[in-house]
Amino acid sequence: MKTKSSRRTFLKNSAIAGATYLVGPPAFRGSLRGSVIVIGAGAFGGWSALDLLQTGRKVTLLDAWGPGNSRASSGGETRVIRATYGAQGIYTTMVARALHLWQENERRWNLKLFFRTGVLWMAGTDDSYERAALPLMKEAGIRFERLSTADCAERWPQINFEGVSWSIYEPDSGYLAARRSCEAVLNAFLKQGGEYRQAQTTPGPIKANRMQGIGITSSEILNADSYVFACGPWLGKVFPILAPSITPTRQEVLFFGTAAGDLRFTEAELPVWIDGRRRFYGIPGNHWRGFKIADDARGPAIDPTTMERRVSDEALTEARTYLRLRFPGLAGAPLVEGRVCQYENSPDQNFILDRHPEAENVWIVGGGSGHGFKHGPVMGEMVANAVLGLKAPPREMSLGRLLERNSG
Numbered sequence: 001m002k003t004k005s006s007r008r009t010f011l012k013n014s015a016i017a018g019a020t021y022l023v024g025p026p027a028f029r030g031s032l033r034g035s036v037i038v039i040g041a042g043a044f045g046g047w048s049a050l051d052l053l054q055t056g057r058k059v060t061l062l063d064a065w066g067p068g069n070s071r072a073s074s075g076g077e078t079r080v081i082r083a084t085y086g087a088q089g090i091y092t093t094m095v096a097r098a099l100h101l102w103q104e105n106e107r108r109w110n111l112k113l114f115f116r117t118g119v120l121w122m123a124g125t126d127d128s129y130e131r132a133a134l135p136l137m138k139e140a141g142i143r144f145e146r147l148s149t150a151d152c153a154e155r156w157p158q159i160n161f162e163g164v165s166w167s168i169y170e171p172d173s174g175y176l177a178a179r180r181s182c183e184a185v186l187n188a189f190l191k192q193g194g195e196y197r198q199a200q201t202t203p204g205p206i207k208a209n210r211m212q213g214i215g216i217t218s219s220e221i222l223n224a225d226s227y228v229f230a231c232g233p234w235l236g237k238v239f240p241i242l243a244p245s246i247t248p249t250r251q252e253v254l255f256f257g258t259a260a261g262d263l264r265f266t267e268a269e270l271p272v273w274i275d276g277r278r279r280f281y282g283i284p285g286n287h288w289r290g291f292k293i294a295d296d297a298r299g300p301a302i303d304p305t306t307m308e309r310r311v312s313d314e315a316l317t318e319a320r321t322y323l324r325l326r327f328p329g330l331a332g333a334p335l336v337e338g339r340v341c342q343y344e345n346s347p348d349q350n351f352i353l354d355r356h357p358e359a360e361n362v363w364i365v366g367g368g369s370g371h372g373f374k375h376g377p378v379m380g381e382m383v384a385n386a387v388l389g390l391k392a393p394p395r396e397m398s399l400g401r402l403l404e405r406n407s408g
């Protein structure tokens with residue numbers, strides 16, 4: 001059983017590690033050999049496995065249901081990539097790197113995964129979030145335009161800008177194909193010699209500060225030098241110590257049908273849009289699926305394994321009310337598809353990337369909190385650097401901050 005004092009020791013150690021760049025006990029430091037098992041092939045685990053493989057390690061990737069499966073947070077059609085992040089400069093900097101990495105890998109794999117539609121972020125009366133974002137975007141080298149409501153109304157007459165004070169337009173941002181990207185990462189991993197198995201994983205016993213193997217289906221035990229658990233919304237089930245730190249919440253995504261031949265609500269004429277004040281966002285007609293709209297507000301807590309994924313009447317009513325206001329041309333549009341997914345929220349919406357408090361050979365990656373997908377390739381780099389002891393993960397992602405909160 002975890003004692004409070006050993007947690008304190010861990011917190012103290014992780015604070016020290018966060019202050020330096022080279023981390024890890026001597027056994028790890030600079031070790032470029034050895035084997036790693038990555039559990040979870042979503043946006044975080046898939047990229048981590050690929051990046052670790054590229055450092056010359058032997059890597060096995062495991063997933064209970066497959067990369068971007070219908071239960072995973074990385075499942076679904078599309079995810080927004082945008083750099084407007086309020087005062088959270090770390091994520092703006094990561095987006096700048098992510099935009100580069102997504103496009104570099106797209107070219108390498110000869111696949112279309114990133115769609116540069118531009119992103120329009122609408123500010124409300126309280127525009128402190130948006131004002132804080134601008135200098136950080138400039139510093140990170142992200143191109144943006146600050147647009148008045150009159151400018152916006154002229155450019156996108158299909159949007160009613162009532163209640164919008166001004167907007168940020170990011171011309172180089174857009175959206176990513178989600179499930180297809182997970183599959184592309186797996187294919188690249190396999191092509192470069194990685195091993196993938198579809199299997200449910202249980203952490204093994206921890207002795208002398210190291211995990212002694214992991215259990216997979218059919219009572220088989222697998223061993224490696226290091227383990228990376230990237231189990232998304234399941235992290236709290238896999239490690240009960242994390243249960244208070246990861247809350248999976250029900251999120252609904254709706255697709256509305258536009259009039260035949262009407263291009264106004266497709267990416268030919270509309271960017272990805274985010275209504276910062278009202279928390280709704282949307283992606284115009286990717287692969288002819290219709291106009292995607294979602295409410296970013298956190299839904300009720302759920303179990304990602306057993307949740308019935310049927311769109312609720314409440315979500316449909318709220319989306320219709322919003323459409324009537326902001327996209328009057330879609331007021332009568334029929335629902336053509338719906339998806340129910342989940343966010344895996346950390347209490348402060350920051351990600352997690354840190355060692356297990358009791359096992360120095362185990363790393364925990366997650367807490368995407370509704371904004372993790374775009375950062376997959378950057379998290380992959382960070383995980384590889386952390387596992388190899390080359391660079392400490394950012395302080396914002398420490399487990400200590402969460403465990404301290406839980407024990408307090």
Ligand SMILES: Cc1cc2nc3c(=O)[nH]c(=O)nc-3n(C[C@H](O)[C@H](O)[C@H](O)COP(=O)(O)OP(=O)(O)OC[C@H]3O[C@@H](n4cnc5c(N)ncnc54)[C@H](O)[C@@H]3O)c2cc1C
Nearest residue numbers: 040042043044064073074080201232341368371372373374
């Ligand atoms: C509706 C919705 C909209 C979103 N919109 C955006 C957006 O616009 N932009 C953005 O950047 N992000 C967005 N996100 C967030 C983003 O999708 C997630 O943060 C990200 O995909 C999380 O990736 P992950 O790898 O941590 O988790 P997951 O994708 O859930 O991957 C975890 C994997 O672990 C596997 N697993 C779990 N337990 C075990 C076990 N015991 N053994 C073996 N395998 C196991 C699962 O099968 C799963 O495949 C959105 C999320 C949702 C749900």
